[in-house]
Amino acid sequence: MKKFTAVDDVSVPGLGLSQSIDLMIEKALAYKQDPWRDMGLGARRRIGILFLNPSLRTRMSTQIAAEQLGMKPVVFNIGSEGWSWELEEGAIMSGTSVEHIKDAVPVLSQYFDVLAIRTFPGLEDRLSDYTETVLNSFIKYATVPVLSLESATLHPLQSFADLVTIKELAIRRPKVVLSWAPHIKPLPQCVANSFAQWANAWDEVDLVITHPEGYELAPEFVQGAPVIYNQLEALENADIVYVKNWSAYGDYGAMPEVANDWMLDEAAMALTNKAKVMHCLPVRRNVELSDFILDGASSIVTRQAANRVWAAQAVLAEILKSNYGAD
Amino acid sequence: MKKFTAVDDVSVPGLGLSQSIDLMIEKALAYKQDPWRDMGLGARRRIGILFLNPSLRTRMSTQIAAEQLGMKPVVFNIGSEGWSWELEEGAIMSGTSVEHIKDAVPVLSQYFDVLAIRTFPGLEDRLSDYTETVLNSFIKYATVPVLSLESATLHPLQSFADLVTIKELAIRRPKVVLSWAPHIKPLPQCVANSFAQWANAWDEVDLVITHPEGYELAPEFVQGAPVIYNQLEALENADIVYVKNWSAYGDYGAMPEVANDWMLDEAAMALTNKAKVMHCLPVRRNVELSDFILDGASSIVTRQAANRVWAAQAVLAEILKSNYGAD
C-alpha cells in the first residue's frame, strides 16, 4: 500500500476488491481484539499527522493507532502553528501564503516515514475539488507514503471504519440506506461519496441512496446504486440507515430548498427492519438526527467512532509493511 | 478513586478525610523523591488531557505526571483544534456549536483510559456554574474515570499541590491566611473555594480568610473558617499567606469597589510570623502581588507550581490502581 486515499488502495494482487476489503476488515478486527499485537512494527518510524482543518476523531484515532504500532506521531496544525500554504503552481507569492506546498512537503518527507493530511474542499470550484488538487499536490511532492485523513471528495478511513462496524453487526447482506439529512450550512460530499464508493465495492451489502432532488451525488461514486427520492420508500426494510448531510454536487456547494422534513423520525424508523443508525459525527442534534434516535438503542454512532482506531491501525500497518519491509 | 473533582475523592475507606489527605500527600512526596518509581503502572494506558481554556502549569504537570507513570498523554484544545461543544440537553443545534458533549465524551471514553478536562465558569449564571454543569455533563457521559483540571468552582489538583507545599514547610499547625488580592477583571472563585475546601478538611492547618466586604465566598466552602474583613488583623502571626483574587459570589461575577489597598505590602508582611507567600500563578505583578514580595525570600510560588507534578502523579496513580486493577 503506497498510499491510502480511496477504496482501491486496499486492493491486494490476486484478490478481488471485495475480498481485499474483507481481508482488511479482518485485520482491523484483529487489532480490536489485541491492540498491541504489532507494537514493534512501527519502531523508530514516525508519522506526521497534519491538519488544514479541525478534527477530533480522526486526529485521536490516527495518533492512537500509530502509537499502538510503536510509531512516534507528531500532530501539526498547519495554518495556526506553522505557515499557510500556497497551492497554485507558478504562483507569485506576494499574498498571504507564506510557503508553497511543493517546498513544505519534500521537507516533511525527510522528517517522517508516513505523512497523513486532512484537507477540506472549498465547495466553490468543483473541478478543483473533484480533481483533489490539494491532496494530489501533496502526494506529488511527498516521497513517503501518504494517508488521507479526509480530502476534498473522500474520507476513506471513515468509510473503512464504517464497513468494520457493519461487519460486526453480523447481518447477512444487509440493506444499507444512505439517507440525506438537513443541516444549517453547506457541507462537503466526502463522507457520502466515500461510503458509497466502499459499499459499492463490497459485495456484502446492498446500498440504497436517498436524498431530495438537487442533492444527487457524483455518478462516479453512486455507480449502480439505486437512488430513491422518496425517503420513506427507501427506508423500507432497511437494516442499517447511514445518516449524513451533504451539499449539492450539481449546483456545486449549494443547498437547494427541500420540501419535506428529512430528519429521520419514529414513523420513518418504523418502516425499517429495526435498523441500526450510523453517523460519522460530529452530528448536529435535532437538526440532522433527533435526540430520540441518537439516545436510543438503534444508534451505533459511538461504536462506529470507536472503530476508527482499528481501521487506522490496519491501514498504517499495511503501509509500514509494504513500504518498510517489515513483517 | 473513580473520579477526582473535589477533596472528598481522596477519601480512603476506614480513614478519616484528614488522614486520607495525609496519605495522598505522602504519596506525592514519594514521587518527588523518585519520579520514576511507578513507571510501569500506566503502561499501555492513555489519558486524554482536554482544554476548553488556556493552561500552562496544569497542562504541563499533568502530561509529565502521566509520562512518569508510563502513560501516553494526548493533549487536545477542544475549541481551536476540534469542534465547539453544545452543552444544553435537548438543544436544537442550529447555532455555532458543532458537536454535543453527549456525543463527544462517549467516543473519547473509547479512545482513552482516563479523561482530564479543564472548563472555566462563565461567571454569569451562578446556578449553572455552581452545579458544575459542564464538568457533570462530562462525567455523566464518560465511561472512564474523569480528572478535573479546574472546573467552574474548584481546582482540586492545585489545592492538593498547595497542601503538599505546606506540608514540606514542616510548620507545626501553621496559621494559613487566604488573602484576597486586587485584579483588573473578574476571575473565578475556584482556587479560593478549593483551597478553603482542602484546608478545612485537613486537620494540620488553621485557615483564616480575609477579603473586602462583598467578596464573601460560598458558605459550602468557607464552612467554619473565620472570615476577617480587616486584612491586617487577619495577617497577624500568619505562617503562610495564600494570595488570590476572586470576583464576587453574592453579586455573582461582579467586582465590588474596594476601599483600601489590598495588595500585600511590607507593613502587612511585618505583622506575620515571617510568613511564606503562596499564589497559584499566573500572577499579575504589582497588581495582585508586588515585585518586592514575589522576588523576595518569602515567596514559595515556584516550589508550589513545581509540586503540581507530584500531586497530579499521585492522583493519576490512584486512578490507575483503583480502576485498572494495577498494584
Add this chain to the structure above:
Amino acid sequence: MKKFTAVDDVSVPGLGLSQSIDLMIEKALAYKQDPWRDMGLGARRRIGILFLNPSLRTRMSTQIAAEQLGMKPVVFNIGSEGWSWELEEGAIMSGTSVEHIKDAVPVLSQYFDVLAIRTFPGLEDRLSDYTETVLNSFIKYATVPVLSLESATLHPLQSFADLVTIKELAIRRPKVVLSWAPHIKPLPQCVANSFAQWANAWDEVDLVITHPEGYELAPEFVQGAPVIYNQLEALENADIVYVKNWSAYGDYGAMPEVANDWMLDEAAMALTNKAKVMHCLPVRRNVELSDFILDGASSIVTRQAANRVWAAQAVLAEILKSNYGAD
C-alpha cells in the same frame, strides 16, 4: 554547553572556534549516518519546546532530534495555548499580559531538563531587539540549559545546519555569497546575521555578502566579510549562493526602495561556478526565488532543511552530556 544561542556556544576548550565547529559538524553527520546511536542519552529527560511564533522545520526537527536521543519533548504554543507573557521588569501588569516571564520560566525550569524557545524581534526597537531582551530574560530566569529556536537577532540551529549542508558538498574552501532577496514585508535579520556569524567563524569558507544599499547588516556579524553592492559582481565564481531577505538594520525594520531586480535569475546564475542555491525556508516563490531555480538541480533547500534534524540532535546531545553528566 550551558546554552546554545550563538556560534561561540559550540566552542570547545583547547580548540579554536573553527575546529570546534568542525567537530560539531562531524557529530551532526554521525547522527545522520545513524540517528539512533545515542538513543539512551536522553532517557528520563524532558525538553520544553516553546513557541512565541509560528514554526514548521524548527518545531519538527527539534522534536525529532529529542526523540532520537530518547528524550520526551513537550511542544507548547505560549500565546495561544497558555498565557501571554509580560517581559518588562517592574511592570504594573494591568494590561493584556497575564504572566511575567520571570514567574513562568522558573516554573518551566522545574518541569524540564532543557528549555527551547523561539522569539521573533519586534523590528521596532533596535536596541531592545539587539540586546536580545526576551531571550536574555528567558536565560536569566531559567535554571536549566536554554536552546534558541531563533531569537531577535540570530538563528543558530539554522546556521549550524547550513554549515553541515555546505560541508556535505565537499567543495574545497567554497566561495559562499549571502545574497539579499526581495520580499513583500519587513523580515528579521536573524538568518543573515547568524549565517554571517557562523561562516566568519569557520575557516572552511570564503564569505561574500551582497545586498542593495540601505540593507547593511550589523557590523558585529559582518566582521571582515566583503560587502559588494553589485550583485552580479558578487556572484562571480560563487560555489554557493545563500538567498535570503532581510529588512534594514540602519533605518531599523524599514524596506528601503531597491533599484534593480534582486531576485536571482538565469543570467546571474550563469556567472557563478555552477553554484548550489540555499535558502532557510519558508520561501516566497517568484518573489524571493524563482520556480526556475527552486525546481532546478542547483537548489539544495530540501537537503538543507533535512539537515536541521542532525544539527539539533548534535546540539541537544552536547547539552545533555555537559549538563547531566551523561557520556
